[in-house]
Amino acid sequence: MxxxxxxxxxxxxxxxxxxxxxxxxxxxxxxxxxxxxxxxxxxxxxxxxxxxxxxxxxxxxxxxxxxHARAQLADMERVKSQISDLSGIRRGHVSIACSQAVLPVFLPEQIARYRGEHPAVTFSVLRRDREAAEQALVDHSADLALVFEPIRFSEFGTLLAVSQPIHVLMSKGHPLAKTRSVRLRDCLRYPIALPSHLYGVRSVLDSAIVRLSAKLRPVIETDSFEFLRHYARQDKTISFQIPIGIAQGTRANDDVSRPIDPRDVPPGILYLGQLRGRTLPVAASRFAEQIATALATSFDEVGSE
Amino acid sequence: MxxxxxxxxxxxxxxxxxxxxxxxxxxxxxxxxxxxxxxxxxxxxxxxxxxxxxxxxxxxxxxxxxxHARAQLADMERVKSQISDLSGIRRGHVSIACSQAVLPVFLPEQIARYRGEHPAVTFSVLRRDREAAEQALVDHSADLALVFEPIRFSEFGTLLAVSQPIHVLMSKGHPLAKTRSVRLRDCLRYPIALPSHLYGVRSVLDSAIVRLSAKLRPVIETDSFEFLRHYARQDKTISFQIPIGIAQGTRANDDVSRPIDPRDVPPGILYLGQLRGRTLPVAASRFAEQIATALATSFDEVGSE
DNA sequence: CCTCACTGCTGCAGTTTATGCAGCGGCTTG
DNA sequence: CAAGCCGCTGCATAAACTGCAGCAGTGAGG
The missing domain is CATH 1.10.10.10 (Winged helix-like DNA-binding domain superfamily/Winged helix DNA-binding domain)
Incomplete structure (x- = not known):
C-alpha cells in the first residue's frame, strides 16, 4: 500500500x-x-x-x-493476509525467532509439514538468543518466538510452554551411557563442553551447579551447538542439550543422550510466544497452532504464567 | 499526517x-x-x-x-497526543460515550475540572444507549464509555465498575418521601413514569418486577430523562434514577429521592470502560483515571469481571 | 593541526501522482 | 418512462515527489 x-x-x-x-x-x-x-x-x-x-x-x-510505524506495517500485513485468506488462497509469510535447539530437527520438520499443506506460505527463521528473540517480537521482525528459558517477559505473550529436562550428550561408548538417568555429580568427573552463557541450557545448569556448591570447569565453551555436538564425538567430552534439540530415532547417530536426574537439575521450559496483544497474520497464527499441538503431544505442557 | x-x-x-x-x-x-x-x-x-x-x-x-483503518487513525491520534505530552503541552481530545445518567451532573463537573488543569484538551460527549456505547468504542468514535448496565461485553475492557442502587424520584411532598428507604410494592401504588427499554434503569426494574410477579404500568414512557424529571414535578407521578444522575445538595431542588430497598431491586452497575486492548491517548487515559477515582470515592466499587 | 570522509540539508528542474471538470451508462424510484 | 442518483472514464491542470549538484558541519586519523 x-x-x-x-x-x-x-x-x-x-x-x-x-x-x-x-x-x-x-x-x-x-x-x-x-x-x-x-x-x-x-x-x-x-x-x-x-x-x-x-x-x-x-x-x-x-x-x-x-x-507505532512498525505496528502499523505489521498490522497491514495481517490485513492483507486475512484478505487473501478470504478468497481461499492461503498465502502469507511467517517470521519466527528461535533458540538454536529447535533448528536441527523440530523446526525444519514443522515448516516442511506446514508448507506441504500451504505451499504459498513463506518463512523466515531467525536464530536469536533468548533476549534478542523478545526484541524481535517487539520490533515486529518476528511474528513468533520459540525460546528456551527466555529472559524478560514484559512484552512476551505466551502461547504454550513445555517442559524440557536437560539431557547429557555423549558418544556411544561413554561410561555414563550405562544408566538410564544420570546424576549431576557423576557428570563432573568427565571433561565437559558447554554452550556459552547466552543459552538457556547453560543458565539452567549454572543455577543447578550453584545449589550443588560445585563448579563447572568446561574444557570447551562455545556458542555453536553444531561444534559442540561434533566435538563431543571426537574427544570423550560430554555435553548438554534439551530433548527438542536431539534427533530422535535417526539411525546414523553415534551420539547417546541420557536425562539428568531431575533432583539435580530441574527441567527448563521452552516457550512459544508472540508479541503480547498482537493479532497475528493468518499464516503465522495457523503455524503457531500447528507447532503448539506438536509440542503439546511430544512434551509435557507447563501451566502458563 | x-x-x-x-x-x-x-x-x-x-x-x-x-x-x-x-x-x-x-x-x-x-x-x-x-x-x-x-x-x-x-x-x-x-x-x-x-x-x-x-x-x-x-x-x-x-x-x-x-x-484496520479506524484502528490506525485512532492510534495515530494517540501517538500525536503522546508526543505533544512529551513537550509538556497537555493537549489532545477525549471522546466519551455515555449513558444519560451522567450527563446532568457528573460529567459536566468532571470535564470542567479536567479542563481546569489542562485547558488545551477538548472533549466530545456522545450520548449513547448501552449497546451503541460499545459500538462507539469499536469504531473508535469514542475513547471511553461510561455506561449503566451495558449489554454486550466482548470488546468492552472494564476500567472500573461501581454499584448504583436504583432510587425513586418524586416531588417534595410525596407520601413515599417520608421513609428513608422505599419498598418496591409501595411504588406500584402510585402513577409511574418510566424510561424506555433502551435504558439500564428500566431493565433493572423490569427484572425486579418479574421476580415480584407484579406488573409495571407506567403512565408515561419516554426516552428523555429531562422530560421525566420535569413531568414528575408537575403531576404526582414517581420516577426512577440512579445516584450519579441525581443532583446532590443543590438547593433549588424540589425533587426528592429515596433508595429502593435492595431486597426488592438489586443495585445496577455503572461501568467505565474502553476498547479492550487499546492503548488510549494520553488525555483520554488521564481523564479516565480522574473519573475513576471520582467514581471510586463517591460510590461502592464492584469487583470487576 | 589539518585532512578527509561522511553526514544532513537546500535550490532548481523534471517527473510522477493526485485532482477537477464534463460527460457516459446503469440502476432504482416515483 | 423520466428523473435522480450512482460509480466510472478521458483529458487538462495542479500539486507532490524525486533526482542532481553542491554547501556546510562534524568527528576520526594521521
Missing amino acids: RHLHSLRYLDAIVRAGSIRKAAETLSITSTALNRRILTMEQELGAPIFERLARGVRLSAAGEILIH | RHLHSLRYLDAIVRAGSIRKAAETLSITSTALNRRILTMEQELGAPIFERLARGVRLSAAGEILIH
Whole structure:
C-alpha cells in the first residue's frame, strides 16, 4: 500500500542509522528520504531524529513514532493476509525467532509439514538468543518466538510452554551411557563442553551447579551447538542439550543422550510466544497452532504464567 | 499526517454510504475519491466495496480493512497526543460515550475540572444507549464509555465498575418521601413514569418486577430523562434514577429521592470502560483515571469481571 | 593541526501522482 | 418512462515527489 511508504522509510532509516545509507537500501536518493522526514517532522510538530555527525538517532518522539510505524506495517500485513485468506488462497509469510535447539530437527520438520499443506506460505527463521528473540517480537521482525528459558517477559505473550529436562550428550561408548538417568555429580568427573552463557541450557545448569556448591570447569565453551555436538564425538567430552534439540530415532547417530536426574537439575521450559496483544497474520497464527499441538503431544505442557 | 488520507477517505465513505456524499463532506470531488478507492483495491488485490445503485457497501475484505483503518487513525491520534505530552503541552481530545445518567451532573463537573488543569484538551460527549456505547468504542468514535448496565461485553475492557442502587424520584411532598428507604410494592401504588427499554434503569426494574410477579404500568414512557424529571414535578407521578444522575445538595431542588430497598431491586452497575486492548491517548487515559477515582470515592466499587 | 570522509540539508528542474471538470451508462424510484 | 442518483472514464491542470549538484558541519586519523 502506497500510503505506508513513509513508515517504511522511517523504519529503514532507524535500522540503517543514517538517511543516506537507508536511501541506498531503499534505492531512492537521500534527498527524497530527507525531505520526507522533514515534512513528517513538520506535520508532527516535533523532531523525529537527533542529527549527529555520523547519522541520525531517534528522539523521544521518534521512539514513540517508530513503535507505532512498525505496528502499523505489521498490522497491514495481517490485513492483507486475512484478505487473501478470504478468497481461499492461503498465502502469507511467517517470521519466527528461535533458540538454536529447535533448528536441527523440530523446526525444519514443522515448516516442511506446514508448507506441504500451504505451499504459498513463506518463512523466515531467525536464530536469536533468548533476549534478542523478545526484541524481535517487539520490533515486529518476528511474528513468533520459540525460546528456551527466555529472559524478560514484559512484552512476551505466551502461547504454550513445555517442559524440557536437560539431557547429557555423549558418544556411544561413554561410561555414563550405562544408566538410564544420570546424576549431576557423576557428570563432573568427565571433561565437559558447554554452550556459552547466552543459552538457556547453560543458565539452567549454572543455577543447578550453584545449589550443588560445585563448579563447572568446561574444557570447551562455545556458542555453536553444531561444534559442540561434533566435538563431543571426537574427544570423550560430554555435553548438554534439551530433548527438542536431539534427533530422535535417526539411525546414523553415534551420539547417546541420557536425562539428568531431575533432583539435580530441574527441567527448563521452552516457550512459544508472540508479541503480547498482537493479532497475528493468518499464516503465522495457523503455524503457531500447528507447532503448539506438536509440542503439546511430544512434551509435557507447563501451566502458563 | 498525509499518509493517512486514504484511510480517512475510506472511513468517510463507509460513514456516508456513497462516494459522492463522502466527497462532499471531505470537500473534494467524487472523482478523486473514486480513484483513490480504485487504486487501493488494485493494490489490495480485492474489491473493498460492493457497488450498488444507491451507493457502495463494504465487501468482506472492506470490513477487515475499515477495522484496520479506524484502528490506525485512532492510534495515530494517540501517538500525536503522546508526543505533544512529551513537550509538556497537555493537549489532545477525549471522546466519551455515555449513558444519560451522567450527563446532568457528573460529567459536566468532571470535564470542567479536567479542563481546569489542562485547558488545551477538548472533549466530545456522545450520548449513547448501552449497546451503541460499545459500538462507539469499536469504531473508535469514542475513547471511553461510561455506561449503566451495558449489554454486550466482548470488546468492552472494564476500567472500573461501581454499584448504583436504583432510587425513586418524586416531588417534595410525596407520601413515599417520608421513609428513608422505599419498598418496591409501595411504588406500584402510585402513577409511574418510566424510561424506555433502551435504558439500564428500566431493565433493572423490569427484572425486579418479574421476580415480584407484579406488573409495571407506567403512565408515561419516554426516552428523555429531562422530560421525566420535569413531568414528575408537575403531576404526582414517581420516577426512577440512579445516584450519579441525581443532583446532590443543590438547593433549588424540589425533587426528592429515596433508595429502593435492595431486597426488592438489586443495585445496577455503572461501568467505565474502553476498547479492550487499546492503548488510549494520553488525555483520554488521564481523564479516565480522574473519573475513576471520582467514581471510586463517591460510590461502592464492584469487583470487576 | 589539518585532512578527509561522511553526514544532513537546500535550490532548481523534471517527473510522477493526485485532482477537477464534463460527460457516459446503469440502476432504482416515483 | 423520466428523473435522480450512482460509480466510472478521458483529458487538462495542479500539486507532490524525486533526482542532481553542491554547501556546510562534524568527528576520526594521521
